[in-house]
Amino acid sequence: MSEKMSEKHRFYEETISSKPIFEGRIISLQVDTVKLPNGETATREIVRHPGAVAVLALLDGKMLVVEQFRKPLEKAQVEIPAGKLDAGEEPIVAAMRELEEETGYKAKSIVLLQSFSTSPGFADEIIHLYFTDELAKGEVHLDEEEFLSCEAITLDQALAYVREGRICDAKTVMAVYAWRLYSLTGSF
Template sequence: MSSLEEKTLHSEEIFSGKVISLYLEDVELPNGNHSKREIIKHPGAVAILAVTDDNKIVMVEQYRKALERTIVEIPAGKLERGEKPEVCARRELEEETGYVCESLELLTSFYTSPGFADEIVHVFIAKGLTKKENSAALDEDEFVNLEELTLAEAIQYVKDQKIYDAKTAYAVQFLQLQEALGK
């Protein structure tokens, strides 16, 4: 046990939704005092940095209600119960973009907001893309516009705040680093 660990004394589920659950937890702090924590439980997600043979980055423009605006993102989606991240990544890539890929490699995984949520995002790079004629359909409540951007265009989208989320900014920076290293 770490000297910084907080011991959970009581946990109560406050809300259970389609995507998240919210818990209120009573904890004992390392100094023996007590506090409360609001914790969001999330099943995890994948994000796909899909790069075409002509080095375009496949993105989707999507309205995000929490932001009250559209942003441009790399394709992503929530893991289903028991689903392996690679299986989810292939499914989400096809559903959101119509592309399938020959190769899929895990780049990294990271927690989005560890101060209050356990959501982990697994970021993959997909290459050897082929556009399918009859691809899997989007979820019934999902609407996206497909965009294919050069790295320079994606960097400009970051500057213009059209790309404004961590997973996509990470993906753009990853490609910038690869280019700078000559890979």
């Protein structure tokens, strides 16, 4: 951590009160009243999320992706395998679980590439992006409400999907460009 815990950033917003608005299966919403650096108050709408994992998995030089319908966007999306963390679950365990559940492949080894916030202006969700190119056949275990198909695509296909908007979520776009860097330089 770059700042000491006792030191507050000069733009720090102290929480005065917090009001729960919604508690769902995956997210919760709260409205906080905060004291701004200039002494004024403001409200902040905050989405709480348990965090998630995603996996850039290469099989014989192709990236494993899943296609599924995303209701908030009202369209099908091509994405890398991903899913939310269960309570108390370590991200690396969740990454290996989600990879096998959605693609039917197990990672023999897996490496964390980056952990990043998805929408820090209103949500606390952190996604942990992992990489593997050491896969073994496993079994697909989709959740009861999960409908998707899996395929392996080339880097050129992935870049075309980004241009066409078939891939437009941040985690998958990041994975595609990380893969491109890896293919050009041999490292991330």
